[in-house]
Amino acid sequence: MTEPDDTDFLTLGARRFRSRLLVGTGKYRDFTQTRAAIEASGAEIVTVAIRRINLGQNPDEPNLLDYLPPERFTLLPNTAGCYTAEEAVRTLRLARELLDGHTLVKLEVLGDAETLYPNMPETLKAAERLVAEGFEVMVYCSDDPIQAQLLEEMGCVAIMPLASLIGSGMGILNPWNLRLILERIRVPVIVDAGVGTASDAAIAMELGCDGVLTNTAIAQARDPIRMARAMRLAVESGRGAYRAGRMPRKFYSADPSSPLTGVIGRPTP
Amino acid sequence: MPDEIPQTLTCRVNGELLMLPAGTTLADLLRERGWAGKRVAVERNGEIVPRSLYAQTAIAEGDAIEVVVAVGGG
Numbered sequence: 001m002t003e004p005d006d007t008d009f010l011t012l013g014a015r016r017f018r019s020r021l022l023v024g025t026g027k028y029r030d031f032t033q034t035r036a037a038i039e040a041s042g043a044e045i046v047t048v049a050i051r052r053i054n055l056g057q058n059p060d061e062p063n064l065l066d067y068l069p070p071e072r073f074t075l076l077p078n079t080a081g082c083y084t085a086e087e088a089v090r091t092l093r094l095a096r097e098l099l100d101g102h103t104l105v106k107l108e109v110l111g112d113a114e115t116l117y118p119n120m121p122e123t124l125k126a127a128e129r130l131v132a133e134g135f136e137v138m139v140y141c142s143d144d145p146i147q148a149q150l151l152e153e154m155g156c157v158a159i160m161p162l163a164s165l166i167g168s169g170m171g172i173l174n175p176w177n178l179r180l181i182l183e184r185i186r187v188p189v190i191v192d193a194g195v196g197t198a199s200d201a202a203i204a205m206e207l208g209c210d211g212v213l214t215n216t217a218i219a220q221a222r223d224p225i226r227m228a229r230a231m232r233l234a235v236e237s238g239r240g241a242y243r244a245g246r247m248p249r250k251f252y253s254a255d256p257s258s259p260l261t262g263v264i265g266r267p268t269p
Numbered sequence: 270m271p272d273e274i275p276q277t278l279t280c281r282v283n284g285e286l287l288m289l290p291a292g293t294t295l296a297d298l299l300r301e302r303g304w305a306g307k308r309v310a311v312e313r314n315g316e317i318v319p320r321s322l323y324a325q326t327a328i329a330e331g332d333a334i335e336v337v338v339a340v341g342g343g
Contacts (some may be wrong), residue, residue, distance in 0.1 A: 025341040025342060025343070026342045026343045027341070048341065048342055049340050050310075050338075051337060051338065051340045052283040052284070052335060052336065053283065055283055055302070059303025059304065059307075063338065063339075064338075064341055065338075075339070077339065078342055078343070080342050094312055094335070094337050095310070096317075097310040097317050097320070098310035098337065167343075213343075214343075215342075215343030
């Protein structure tokens with residue numbers, strides 16, 4: 001039997017993916033756990049950060065990329081920690097060189113260290129330059145439909161609004177804004193930031209989001225491997241429910257699932 | 270001797286001041302640090318240096334060099 005979702009792909013630029021769960025690689029105990037969690041999540045796209053190599057580093061120290069071979073995973077370099085368009089663009093140029101010309105990137109330009117809320121003017125500036133330089137830009141943004149539209153018009157390949165603050169695990173705080181974005185945006189909309197547990201991922205997918213990106217919810221779970229698997233199932237379930245089309249909510253008309261007639265001990269009508 | 274060729278140069282690598290022998294190339298720096306053949310990317314004075322040019326790129330006095338790797342992140 002063919003799985004009904006066999007033709008359901010996430011399309012980002014020129015690439016197609018089966019998994020709609022994207023995962024980060026930060027905050028794990030070690031690279032072995034990182035790899036095991038990613039395997040359990042079924043994710044095909046994994047984010048990485050770009051940082052200065054430590055001058056005092058032991059040359060034999062293991063490297064993240066030894067555990068995440070680019071032949072096996074689509075690496076999504078991010079600009080985490082960048083506060084200006086300039087820093088973000090420089091970081092992604094380095095990432096492109098590091099990953100042999102790889103152009104699919106995650107842009108995030110932060111506004112402040114306390115909230116990690118995006119600085120949207122700088123984000124827009126960086127997106128424009130990166131698109132002009134041939135990058136395929138997936139962009140972390142506020143859950144503001146107008147900003148999302150501006151980014152789509154610039155040519156970003158995915159719009160990635162926050163569900164709540166990065167690393168907060170507060171879940172989907174404003175599903176109505178996500179719906180507004182989903183109604184207007186044609187490129188994939190991926191919830192980035194704020195997912196705390198499996199139900200949050202399922203809710204995002206049921207709303208019609210095209211994917212979910214999460215790191216902390218998996219890495220900081222008591223058992224990251226189990227949570228990675230739970231997230232995979234939640235994203236699949238949420239996507240399935242969205243495609244199936246949920247029943248309408250009917251607040252005031254209770255409608256039993258069992259027949260109204262034939263209950264024992266009653267006169268026949 | 271006024272015409273003496275300087276024996277060393279000072280540059281910044283990842284923000285840290287380093288004294289290197291004059292004539293050091295990027296390839297020399299990476300080899301000396303044990304980074305040769307590793308997945309790194311290099312920026313010199315704000316411009317990317319492609320891997321193929323490491324051997325022919327001499328570090329100059331006052332250069333600002335960034336050497337980066339991929340690390341875990343979300």
